[in-house]
Amino acid sequence: MKAYQLRLYPTLRQRRQLEEAFSACRYVWNWALDRRTRAYKEKGESLNAIALSRALTALKKEKVFLKAASATALTYVLKSQDEAFQKFFNKQARYPKFKRRGRVHSCTFQLDKRRGEKVFMPGQLLRLPKLGPVRVVWSYQDIPVFPNSATVSCNACGQWFVSLQCDCIDVIHPPATDKTIGLDLGLSTLIAMSDGRKEKPRRFLKNALRRLRFAQRRLSKTAKGGSNRRKQRSRVARLHQRIASKRANFLHGLSTSIVRENQAIAIEDLNVRGVMANGKLARSVGDCGWYELRRQLTYKAKWYGRQLNVVPRFQRTTGVCPDCGTVGEKLPLRVRSWTCGHCGSAHDRDIAAARVIDLMGNTARSAGIDACGLAHKPEEAVS
Structure with missing residues (x-):
């Protein structure tokens, strides 16, 4: 798989829909994890995404707020949990954990290839389920294949991104060398x-440490729940984001060369x-x-x-x-x-x-x- 990350600028209505989708995905993850854990402890059964998808259909009739999220996004949560358990069984990760409220800021939509150019046109159009057309900065104009899925995320600075996952394609290799x-x-x-x-x-963190400490001290002195705390938290997040972006840019240039x-x-x-x-x-x-x-x-x-x-x-x-x-x-x-x-x-x-x-x-x-x-x-x- 190869992913292309693009900057996303959703409208106010789309932001609210995405936040509702994030909450729905978090709820489904916790619900599925609870079902799996209890089924194994009480009956010795191992549930998978297929078995849980049937129960999810009934759950959506009881919990109306789940209908705000795309069905493909909720189904993808079950598949992701399958992968998490597979890593646990292979001793590559710990047992999956429940997700706290306010900690989930992403969800993944499956894109319908049958609709073709009505859903995706490189450099022109991206249409997401339940959201419709979204405004995207096309940093990559030549995405060669139709993406399988689109992961929408929001970072601590309030910046929105969409990551398009495509099937792995052959990259044009540079001339071979003996070096x-x-x-x-x-x-x-x-x-x-x-x-x-x-x-x-380059010591990007060390160079910005003085400003970061000052910003964090100011954050610690603000009142919880206030607007000043929200603004200062955003300033601290932007500092961390700037440090991480500088480091990533430097490492990308170094590794590519x-x-x-x-x-x-x-x-x-x-x-x-x-x-x-x-x-x-x-x-x-x-x-x-x-x-x-x-x-x-x-x-x-x-x-x-x-x-x-x-x-x-x-x-x-x-x-x-x-x-x-x-x-x-x-x-x-x-x-x-x-x-x-x-x-x-x-x-x-x-x-x-x-x-x-x-x-x-x-x-x-x-x-x-x-x-x-x-x-x-x-x-x-x-x-």
Whole structure:
């Protein structure tokens, strides 16, 4: 699947309809989760979306407010809960939770392909169920296929967006290259590359921290339920949104250039969640955006036909000589450069680690396995 996110400007009537749809979707999620939980505890039954959809039809006759939402949006809630339980059974996530009032600000509509241009015309028209035509800023003029669904969301700043999900299509791959690269992520240096380049972190949160603290202090002094509190909460949300947008824009440019220039990319499998548990490092790590950078590299490598190898988490990369392969002593963080005791080569700590990561990725690629030890065909290898 590939998604295209567009800015949405609904009318006042459409905003009210969307807010009612958000509430209806939240109610259906909680109702379905309660039915599933009680059915399993009392009877040992496992309900799925098909069984619950029949009960939902009867529920809509009892709860009239559910008719304000599109039937496709409510059905999609049941499908999403099926996926949530599947992740729980596969031990990829925790047990699904009930959703609190005021916390759900999105819903997904299924689009009817049979109506064709009456529903969707790239750059011209988007018609959503129950809402009719909506005003959209067409940032993407050349969406090549009819979208399967449209997810409408509203962020904390009051900005509305619609995300159009399309079937995955073949992306035009850039010319193949022989270049490979290893990436070592850090805090003082965001990325050290095996070709000797370094990318410094931009510290978007740190640069705006003074203004953010001032805005949050003013928010804490306003009266609950008042208009001043609502206005100040919006100011704080806009500050957070600006920080996140700057970080995302920087990481998108960085990840795209890396993927375009290299045929194979090797990165280290960092325990980001474990590092974030460290109170002294959590803010700096979050400000750097390690996880987001890896996420972007992963899906962009698939788009551009590149190979991404992930070096195992506990594989030693720091203090290893990339020239002779000698594994030296563990280096404390204060040591930024060192000399190999075997061949006498002088190394920058981060660049040497990136070169070792690149060598591991190349070795795995030539052996027909990825850096985590999983067998694959080299030409299809994308971790």
